Amino acid sequence: MITMNDIVREGHPSLREKAEEVTVPPTENDIQLLNDMLTFIKNSQDEDIAGQYHLRPGVGLAAPQLGINKRMCAVHFEDLKGRLCSYGLINPKIVSHSVEQAYLSTGEGCLSVDRDVQGYVPRNARVTVKAIGMDGQELKLRLRDYAAIVVQHEIDHLNGVMFYDYINPENPFTVPDNSKPIG
Numbered sequence: 001m002i003t004m005n006d007i008v009r010e011g012h013p014s015l016r017e018k019a020e021e022v023t024v025p026p027t028e029n030d031i032q033l034l035n036d037m038l039t040f041i042k043n044s045q046d047e048d049i050a051g052q053y054h055l056r057p058g059v060g061l062a063a064p065q066l067g068i069n070k071r072m073c074a075v076h077f078e079d080l081k082g083r084l085c086s087y088g089l090i091n092p093k094i095v096s097h098s099v100e101q102a103y104l105s106t107g108e109g110c111l112s113v114d115r116d117v118q119g120y121v122p123r124n125a126r127v128t129v130k131a132i133g134m135d136g137q138e139l140k141l142r143l144r145d146y147a148a149i150v151v152q153h154e155i156d157h158l159n160g161v162m163f164y165d166y167i168n169p170e171n172p173f174t175v176p177d178n179s180k181p182i183g
């Protein structure tokens, strides 16, 4: 099972590299890895398991955070309206997005960042994502608000981008115009 020891931290090269496309159809190993990533996220949200294995809670994880430079990520959470959002994404691509931006009013955290980085992370408020699912089929997701933020955070890991790259260094809490707070 994946634990915090498997998650690379800031300074590890794979957090700043562009990950490779997964060959299609994905191999059984690819699907197994994605399953393991999804299981990690679920475990990290389970008080008992997270307590027992000292897991930091998260709602998303990308393969480069395991030092695996493949374009795969997993997300699992209930959005602010209580809708369950649980996906393993292979070769995810943002195919369109809103002009409107959104940011987590609490700022963002990352399992590969062992420090509290304050500041707003402006992202697209709505995105349409095309990817291959765990069943090997094409899927198209229209995401908004919290779900859109989480998936963009994970897709960024596939492109070597960290959440704090977006924080305004002069004033970390500048509210970008045409953006709205989430949560």
Ligand SMILES: CNC(=O)c1cccc(C)c1Nc1nc(N2CCN(c3ccccc3Cl)CC2)nc(N2CSC[C@H]2C(=O)NC)n1
Residues within 6 Å of the ligand: 044, 045, 046, 057, 058, 059, 060, 077, 104, 106, 107, 108, 109, 110, 111, 116, 117, 118, 149, 150, 153, 154, 183
């Ligand atoms: C600096 N202030 C902060 O970080 C921050 C501070 C306060 C609130 C938020 C909301 C913040 N922000 C933030 N909190 C989260 N969690 C909240 C707690 N939760 C969770 C915890 C326990 C059980 C179940 C669950 Cl669900 C797990 C997820 N997750 C992310 N991100 C950024 S997008 C990818 C996602 C991620 O998985 N990061 C590891 N950001």
Ligand code: NI
Residues within 6 Å of the ligand: 109, 110, 111, 112, 153, 157
């Ligand atoms: Ni992250």
